[in-house]
Amino acid sequence: MTVHFIGAGPGAADLMTVRGRDLVAASPVCLYAGSLVPVEVLEWCPPDARRVDTARMVLDDIVAELVAAHARGQDVARLHSGDPSVFSAMAEQMRRLDAVGVPYDVTPGVPAFAAAAAALGRELTVPEVAQTVVLTRTSARATPMPPGEDLAVLGRARATIVLHLAVQRIEAVVAELLPNYGAACPAAVVAYASRPDEVILRGTLGDIAAQVREAGVERTAVIIVGAVLAAENFPGSHLYSAARPR
Incomplete structure (x- = not known):
């Protein structure tokens, strides 16, 4: 068995x-x-x-x-x-x-953050924009976060950050990320990713909280913050470069 x-x-x-x-x-x-x-x-x-x-x-x-x-x-x-x-x-x-x-x-299964990225049509690691993804949450209504894993600390690297179980505290999340990312940093929230009732919100740290409240999103959502959400003028990867030895 x-x-x-x-x-x-x-x-x-x-x-x-x-x-x-x-x-x-x-x-x-x-x-x-x-x-x-x-x-x-x-x-x-x-x-x-x-x-x-x-x-x-x-x-x-x-x-x-x-x-x-x-x-x-x-x-x-x-x-x-x-x-x-x-x-x-x-x-x-x-x-x-x-x-x-x-x-x-x-x-293993398809994680929620991957489904959210797919819904947004975005890669979370883009050459010379961001190569690190931080998967985390907040401590409200859950077990406390370990020392050194609060958003103020994790945000110092300005990596792509993905938050689970945190959309109910969207205002607090924004407040903790603003000092490191700035109000103009791209942000998105995807609720019920891959389901018929999927909700996709795109904006910046400056306006994403208001969008969440207006849409009534309260659970089963992923928050993604980082420059990759708006990356356009970036170099091609070494993986498919013509200069790479074959």
């Missing part, structure tokens, strides 16, 4: 990997966050599968479901939105499973 931690992708069911789909189809138990994982994905479950919505469950209850499935010898498809390597709370579940000897594996 194995618990399969599976990245369910950013929202569109057809953005789940083929491996993830096949594991769902082969697992008699499926745990998923009903508020985030598209309902279409559940159609791949076996007809008699046990489907458990974890949206309102606490960690103890989730792990109890996984351990109970292990006792029955049943594989579990444990679905996480986006990619489980970032902001998924997978690590704490793994720690519990390690303690009781329940095996698991991980299948």
